[in-house]
Amino acid sequence: MxxxxxxxxxxxxxxxxxxxxxxxxxxxxxxxxxxxxxxxxxxxxxxxxxxxxxxxxxxxxxxxxxxxxxxxxxxxxxxxxxxxxxxxxxxxxxxxxxxxxxxxxxxxxxxxxxxxxxxxxxxxxxxxxxxxxxxxxxxxxxxxxxxxxxxxxxxxxxxxxxxxxxxxxxxxxxxPSQFKLPTQLQKAVYQSKLNDGVLVDFGKNTFGFLTLHNLIGKGNISIYYGESKEEALDTAKCETLDYLNIIQSNKVDSTLLNSKGFRYAFIKNSENVNFSDVSMQYEYLPVEDRGTFRSSDDELNKIWEVSKYTMELTSREFYIDGIKRDRWIWSGDAYQSYAMNYYLGFDSNTVKRTILALRGKEPTVSHINTIMDYTFYWFLSIYDYYLYTGDDEFIENIYPRMKSMMEFCLNRRNHNGFMEGLAGDWVFIDWAEGLSKKGEVSFEQLLFCRSLETMALCAEILNKPDDKLLYSNISTDLKDKFFKSYWNSEKNAFVHSLVDGKQTDNVTKYTNMFAIFFDYLNANQKDGIRDHVLLNDKVQKIMTPYMRYYELEALCVVGEKDFVMKEMKNYWGAMLKQGATTFWEEYNPSKSGKDHLSMYGRDYGKSLCHSWGAGPIYLLGKYFLGAKPTSAGYKTYDIEPYLASQEWMEGKIPTPKGEIDLFVSKNKIKVQSPIGLGTLRIKSKTLPKSNHGAFVKQDDHTYSLELKSGISYQIDYKSL
Amino acid sequence: MxxxxxxxxxxxxxxxxxxxxxxxxxxxxxxxxxxxxxxxxxxxxxxxxxxxxxxxxxxxxxxxxxxxxxxxxxxxxxxxxxxxxxxxxxxxxxxxxxxxxxxxxxxxxxxxxxxxxxxxxxxxxxxxxxxxxxxxxxxxxxxxxxxxxxxxxxxxxxxxxxxxxxxxxxxxxxxPSQFKLPTQLQKAVYQSKLNDGVLVDFGKNTFGFLTLHNLIGKGNISIYYGESKEEALDTAKCETLDYLNIIQSNKVDSTLLNSKGFRYAFIKNSENVNFSDVSMQYEYLPVEDRGTFRSSDDELNKIWEVSKYTMELTSREFYIDGIKRDRWIWSGDAYQSYAMNYYLGFDSNTVKRTILALRGKEPTVSHINTIMDYTFYWFLSIYDYYLYTGDDEFIENIYPRMKSMMEFCLNRRNHNGFMEGLAGDWVFIDWAEGLSKKGEVSFEQLLFCRSLETMALCAEILNKPDDKLLYSNISTDLKDKFFKSYWNSEKNAFVHSLVDGKQTDNVTKYTNMFAIFFDYLNANQKDGIRDHVLLNDKVQKIMTPYMRYYELEALCVVGEKDFVMKEMKNYWGAMLKQGATTFWEEYNPSKSGKDHLSMYGRDYGKSLCHSWGAGPIYLLGKYFLGAKPTSAGYKTYDIEPYLASQEWMEGKIPTPKGEIDLFVSKNKIKVQSPIGLGTLRIKSKTLPKSNHGAFVKQDDHTYSLELKSGISYQIDYKSL
The missing domain is CATH 2.60.120.260 (Galactose-binding domain-like)
Structure with missing residues (x-):
């Protein structure tokens, strides 16, 4: 008491x-x-x-x-x-x-x-x-x-x-220096003796510190962890393990000092050591439960829930890539975690911490994580952060480090003003078989250009006209050169790269899909890319949820939301069918069985809980519930709900000040926002009716309504 | 046993x-x-x-x-x-x-x-x-x-x-991280009760941890330290102290955790606390005893011994300025410690450690110690180190940091290519009343020029012809501009500064004396400076042993060694007469009594054990015993002994390989060297005779002899 x-x-x-x-x-x-x-x-x-x-x-x-x-x-x-x-x-x-x-x-x-x-x-x-x-x-x-x-x-x-x-x-x-994430007890759902050991199953992927109860004796204990049962039982090849030397004369409950990411633990003990039970201390970042999604489609709901849990596990002191292996902060991975977070916990502190940690300190001697593209995502993440939160205090704080990071990049341009991998630079783009990194890769120039635009935007926010002009000029020049160098009107696409100053034949999806949601294209170009690249089976397929996320985003932007919903259910749904309790680093539908577990030439090299697997949170929030800020911190915002194959959907979209509450069925929409001035845009057969305000017709079947904060809108319409 | x-x-x-x-x-x-x-x-x-x-x-x-x-x-x-x-x-x-x-x-x-x-x-x-x-x-x-x-x-x-x-x-x-300097017991030479306390005198300035013997009781002990008796007894104003709260039921010998630099400790205890005796743990850097000096002049010998002890106390983990107050590493102060060290312990490791510590790490955002001149001394110190030790391994190691430090300097030049104090820069030069730091100060340009020459020399040592050319070109231009801008042929001197592009009227000693031993001048200019600046009573007097050291060096170079010996005995001798057991931060002969103890507006602000006070070690070694390397690491070297007012002198000069042993009287010289090829140069009325080799006549009364290593030379001559 x-x-x-x-x-x-x-x-x-x-x-x-x-x-x-x-x-x-x-x-x-x-x-x-x-x-x-x-x-x-x-x-x-x-x-x-x-x-x-x-x-x-x-x-x-x-x-x-x-x-x-x-x-x-x-x-x-x-x-x-x-x-x-x-x-x-x-x-x-x-x-x-x-x-x-x-x-x-x-x-x-x-x-x-x-x-x-x-x-x-x-x-x-x-x-x-x-x-x-x-x-x-x-x-x-x-x-x-x-x-x-x-x-x-x-x-x-x-x-x-x-x-x-x-x-x-x-x-x-x-x-501060004694900071630890909190923990809580988690019990195993299943234990069984086999192969001279005990296999413990926690029911789903998890993260934390194993506890051996009533531990006693003198001898060795070996613990083999696995995200899959196969991995835990493969003592010679599992990716993580603990070898313990026990000298314990009285029974104790002993919790390990090292945390692991796993679902299964296979525990073998030597003769003179015993324990009665196994549990774990689940270690987690406390994040407010804000963003939600539910619909008439159970599989989709499950995809959203598993995405959310994947985010929960990979949101820690910082946003990490995966729970089993690296547990490092990768800028490209984190960039997606930020975006998902804006539709989930809206946890600004973790975004800021991660951006600061990735930047590190002067002097700048390498790209972030040594990866060129990851430096650029870092720039992009800052403007996104501002757009969603409106936190100009942070822009002011980070701007000097942005400038010096950009200085580093500008000093590494080649004689054409392009970024090309120098000694020690990793040009990553994606995990994809045979992907060429040679010469001047179009994808890097595109991200570089967007980064320069971000610099100009931040300079404007902070009222630094000289800086704004400087970065605007460089980005305008670069954009111009980018189009001239990479756009191929016969192919209706950007080519992958220039080698020795000449376009290669190769067309990959990366540059093309980013150019779409960067809004760099006219309608013709967009259509061309949609038909000749995005929906073209001859172009190399994307295998990682990482780039899948951007691919589906681009398809949403070009109006292929039904297609995206189908793909999303196919791709993430298939992982669920494989028994995924969290989403994976890579998924190749053509593989089967144990082959799903391998990567990097190692049998269990693949992470089965990888932050970039949680993309549906972002896609569902931004393109199906359809809410996004149009000026900083949701001062203004759009809601364009899109009901794909579902009967209804509902959800909460967090903002800097409470959540936007949204329900959408085929003839009813309910929406209430705590913030800003919104624009609801829906397609309807007839003029929709609202209990507050009036819809304005935009084109044949599109109507818009101005949303004021604090008002509960009840809308009747007829979906197409 | x-x-x-x-x-x-x-x-x-x-x-x-x-x-x-x-x-x-x-x-x-x-x-x-x-x-x-x-x-x-x-x-x-x-x-x-x-x-x-x-x-x-x-x-x-x-x-x-x-x-x-x-x-x-x-x-x-x-x-x-x-x-x-x-x-x-x-x-x-x-x-x-x-x-x-x-x-x-x-x-x-x-x-x-x-x-x-x-x-x-x-x-x-x-x-x-x-x-x-x-x-x-x-x-x-x-x-x-x-x-x-x-x-x-x-x-x-x-x-x-x-x-x-x-x-x-x-x-x-x-x-490594557990590194501590060694300590040894040191007993007090005198203790007396007065003013409700105990005054303990250790006989001379010292450094370490006070021990209270048989300490017992519950209450407070206050310890007031002093380099002078006045300071220790002035409990309200002494610079260092310890307040202890004692709870001790059994008698113990308790040694303090904080070291202090002091000679006296005045200890007051509250009623219920007692101790029987006071001693200390003397903390010191073990340095080999190598360089020596002895002569027929007891006062001079005492000056050398006290200088040596001053160096002993200020040579610690690194060369520090003084033992009482800062205990910091100051580049200008350390530059002199290095030079003294080459005639004393020849402790290369401590020189290297200090140079590395002063440089710190990238990014370079300020001058070393924030002081412009101190950055330049840092460059100069590296070439000196190489000249005395021949250690090119260290030059290779430090060169990248030299380059980036020089980059920092080059980026701070003004439109004339001169160094001028920017915001946050401290233009120090010397502690001297009313010394102007305004505009483009000639002293800084001179040190800058010498630093650029050092860069070129190091580039040559490391066989980097591009760098050598770069730095040579800049230094040549700067030197040219330096002479054109600051040399005033009417005044026969460099003026102190340019303000608004025009020469100021002010002539100070600093630039003029440095230009002499940098060997930047022709014979006429040297004579002019000697007569119109160095020996001119109207020019502002130097009060610090710090700049006194360079002044006397310049006078040695222009042939005024007798004058220097007199000055040295006067100035350092006077401190001894004031009871100095170590040499001071500043000495002004016109002051008396307690006034000698004050500085920085504080009654006991002055350090009475300051590394730059030990200059005689260097002057006696280099200009009276007269030994100095002429190529790296004593591969070749000169010995030009000069017997001033003494009957005889003898000493050892350390080299990278043993000591040069030298005895000089008015008609006999004995010398033996373990290293290199030396040139003994002496003045004699007649052709000197040597047991090995033959003297060569150089001019009227100057004769030279080639010295080979390992041979004991016995020379007869007739001093002028």
Whole structure:
């Protein structure tokens, strides 16, 4: 009873302190994220062996100065806690010792606190009546506050201050460097003895720490994990395992220190070691349950649910690729996780953390994850983030790192102004057999062009006309050259690449489909691409859900939503039929049985829970429920619901301020939005009727209605 | 007895492993140095308050890959220890687990070990019969070893490998991150009760950890430190102190955790706390005793000895400025420590460590210590290091960082190609009243020019003709412009600065004296500067031993050695008369009593043990004993002894290979060198006679003799 009361009490405190703009732990922006991402990404193991990333990992600044000015109505006491040793100045005067409490006088008070910590990011928490660490504190890694021989301090005019980084560490005892994701008990659904061991099944793919109950004895335990039963039982080839050496004289419940992503665990013990039961601590990122989707189509609902669970498992400290193998942050994979997230948890903090972690720190010596396309997705992700959230604070914060990243790219252009893979650059595009990376690949130029446009847009948001002009000019030139170089009017398509300055014969889907949803094309070109590329069986098929996502998006844009629904049900539905509890890294319908499990030349190399498998969340939210912002943060937005083969569908679309609630059947639409000014656009045989406002006819069968926030619209119409 | 045996045994092991090219701990070059220098420099306190540096502190790479290829005559077992978690590959194949032992097969074996550690620098120790970590391993922070979907690894051709960093951690249990300087017991020479406390005098300035013996009770102890008795007793104003809260029921000998630089400690305790005695643990850098100086002049000998002790105290993990206050690494101060070191311990490792720590890591965003002149001294120090040691391995190692530092400087030139203080730049030059830093200061251009020449020299050493040409061209242009802009033939001097493109009237000593020993001048210009600047009482006097050092060097070069000897005895002799046990940060003969102790507007602000106070070591070694290398590493060298007011002098001058032994009286010289080809040049009334070789007449009274290594020369001459 007492304990429950305490928990309630704490959560009240937390919500109160939010309301009061209460204190939060602060750090140099990106430093906690860089540090935590290093920690997370270096937890990968392969058959018990530590498996490190192959790109540069950055570090936090070890010495940073935080400051803010206050005008206090009264004297007040503040409390100070830091991760690291620290020095406090008030109005430029050093305070003696390393005070954890301090009285600030009435009136103007400038507080500077400098924190040093080599092991973990210097972080600060100050709480008082008015003086609290919050997002509006400033920070620098170099205050240049030298004093001359007379004792006069420098003017420090060369010092660059930026706004601090922060997250949700809103209590003094929530030490940032001690951050751990929460866990909860998960029991196995099935256990059986076989092959001198125990096979434990948790019923679906999961992530966390195995617990052996009533463990006792002296000897060895081997645990072989599998996303499939085949993998767990194949002790010689399974991708992850734990070898334990047990010396335990009394029975204990022992939970492993290393987390794994798995569904099955096959456990073998030597003679003198025993345990009674196996469970696990499920480790997860708490994300608000916001976006939903339900329809008359059970298979589609299942696809959405499994996509959601795939997202749940791959949304962690950061958005990762897959739970079994890499557990790394890949920019291209994360770019899709962000987009799905906008239709699911709308968890801005995890998007920001991931963008910061991927960027890392100066100097920039390689592409993000060493992959050229992944650098470009990083740029694109920032504008998307702004469009969905309207968070210009973050654009301001990240813009200097965008500029330096773009500088890096611009310096790597070849004599034609194109991006070509230099030594050490990975031109990825997709996992696809025989895909050429040679010469000037059109896909990279397209993403590069879009990245430059993103720079111009961000420069505009931040009111930097010179930058805007600079990036606009470069992107306009590049776009022009891109069309001239790659568009082939005989093929009605962009070709894959130039080699030695000449178009190759090869046409692949990538450039063509991206050009569609980047809105780079006229109607003729779009139709040409649809017919000659997207719907052309002779063009190399896409095998990864990763690029499948973009392919289906492009088809939605060119009006092939029925086709997309069929494909979606076929492709993701087929994985469900194969028993998928989460969606896969790659799915090839022509394979069967154990062959589905292999990749990278390894029998169980394929990830069966891969973030990019969760694409239906995005497609269903954006193109079937049909909601998307048209200006930043849903200030304006469109809803164009499309009922494909379903009788009805309903869902919630999260926005920065509550959810848009939508129900669509063949003759009824209900919609209510908490935000902005929406435009509902539907096709109907007759003029639809609404309980509020009036529909306007757009063309033959298209009608639009202006949606105001807070109003519950009930609409009658007749679907075509 | 047993303990002594053990110590001997260990030292034999150490020397044996040197002989065998035994293993040593390795890391990414500069990373240990950066990490350790952060640690050291953040130990500064001011009256008990932590006092951090104001410039950017860098970090180690948290994830690095070490590798080397071997051709093994037989199978061998290796032992592996790392600071951090690690992954081992042999011939590209991952070894299971995190092995501390491993069998390598006969034949070609490529060992790659990747270590991750966020808290302290990733470091590695491997020992085997042939496979040992040593200076020839390679390291990278980014191996770019991605694999494609078929399992094929990238060619990693974009990866930059460099040679590893290392020092003297030659045993597996000498963990780099646990490095501490050694300590030894030092007893107080005097203790007396006064003012409700105990004043303890250690007889001379010292550095270390105070020990309170038989400490018991519950209450407070306050310790006020002083380099002077006045400071220790002035509890309200002394610069360093410790406040202790004691809860101790049994008597213990308690040693403080924080080191201090001091001579006196004034200790006050509250009623219920007692201790019986006070001693200290003297903390020091072990440096070989190599350079010596002795003469018939006791005062001069004392000046040399006190200089040596000043160097001993300020040579620590790195060369620091002073022991009481900053305890930071300042490039300008260190530049002099290096030079003194070449005539004292010839401790190359500490020079290298300090140069690496000062440089820090990319990106370069400020001048070193934020001071423009200090960046230039850093360049100069590298060429000096090469000249004295001949260590081209280090030049190769540091050259990329020199290039990027120079890039930073070149990008900061103004429209005239001159360096002018930009926002946040500190133009220091010297502590001197009213010294103008406005406009284009001639002193900075001169150092800049010399730095560019250093770049060209290093490019030549490393056989990089393009770089050599680039830097030579810029330096030649700059030198030309420097003479045209600043030389004033009416004043027979360089003026201090240009403001708005026009020469200011001001003539200061700095530029003029540096131009002399940079050998930028013709004989007329030299004479002009000597008469109109150096020996001109109307020109602002230099008050710091820091610039005094260069002033006296310039006077030596223009043939004023008698004058210099007089000045040296006057200036440093006067500090001795004031009771100095170490030399000071600043000495102004016109001050008296307590006024000598103040600086920076604080009563005890002045450091009484400052590295730049030890200049006589350098002046006596280079201009009176008169030995200096003329090509790298004493391959060739000059000895031009000059007996000023002394009857005789003798000394040892360290070289990379033993010491040059020299005795000089008015009619006898004895000299023996272990290295290179020397030229002894002396003034004599008649042709000097040598037991080996023959003197050659150079001009009226100057004769030279070729010195071969290993021969004991006995020379008779008649001094002028």
């Amino acid at each position: 007492k304990r429950i009361f305490l928990v309630l009490y704490l959560s009240i405190l937390t919500s109160l302190s939010f309301g009061q703009q209460g204190p939060t732990w602060i750090w140099y922006p990106g430093d906690f994220e860089v540090w935590l991402s290093n920690d997370m990404q270096n937890r990968r193991t392969e058959r018990g062996t530590y498996f490190p990333p192959f790109w540069k990992m950055d570090s936090h600044y070890v010495l940073v100065e935080f400051n803010k000015e206050f005008d206090l109505p009264n004297e007040e006491q503040i409390q100070i806690k830091a991760e690291g040793i620290y020095n406090v100045k008030v109005n430029g005067k050093m305070v003696s010792g390393m005070p954890d409490k301090l009285i600030l006088k009435k009136g103007k008070q400038k507080v500077n606190i400098k924190v040093y910590n080599q092991s973990t990011p210097p972080a600060l928490f100050v709480s008082g009546k008015n003086v609290n660490t919050d997002k509006d504190w400033f920070v620098t890694y170099e205050d240049k506050e030298w004093i001359d021989e007379t004792g006069k301090a420098s003017d420090a005019s060369g010092t660059t201050y930026s706004k601090v980084g922060y997250w949700n560490f809103n209590r003094m005892d929530q030490i | 047993k303990r002594i045996f053990l110590v001997l045994y260990l030292s034999i092991l150490t020397s044996l492993s040197f002989g065998q090219q035994g293993p040593t701990w390795i890391w990414y070059p500069g990373d240990f140095e950066v990490w350790l220098s952060n640690d050291m420099q953040n130990r500064r306190t001011e009256r008990g308050t932590y006092f951090p540096p104001f410039w950017k502190m860098d970090s180690h790479y948290v994830l690095v890959e070490f590798n080397k290829e071997f051709d093994l005559p037989n199978e061998e077992q290796i032992q592996i220890k790392a600071e951090g978690i690690y992954n081992v590959k042999v011939n590209g194949k991952m070894v299971s687990g995190m092995p501390d032992k491993l069998i390598l097969k006969k034949g070609k074996q490529k060992v790659n070990i990747k270590v991750y550690n966020q808290s302290t620098p990733p470091a590695l120790f491997v020992s085997g019969k042939n496979v040992n970590t040593d200076k020839d391993w390679f390291v990278t922070y980014e191996d770019k070893e991605w694999i494609d979907e078929t399992g094929k690894a990238s060619d990693a051709s974009g990866t930059t490998y460099s040679k590893v960093g290392y020092w003297n951690f030659n045993r597996m249990d000498q963990i």
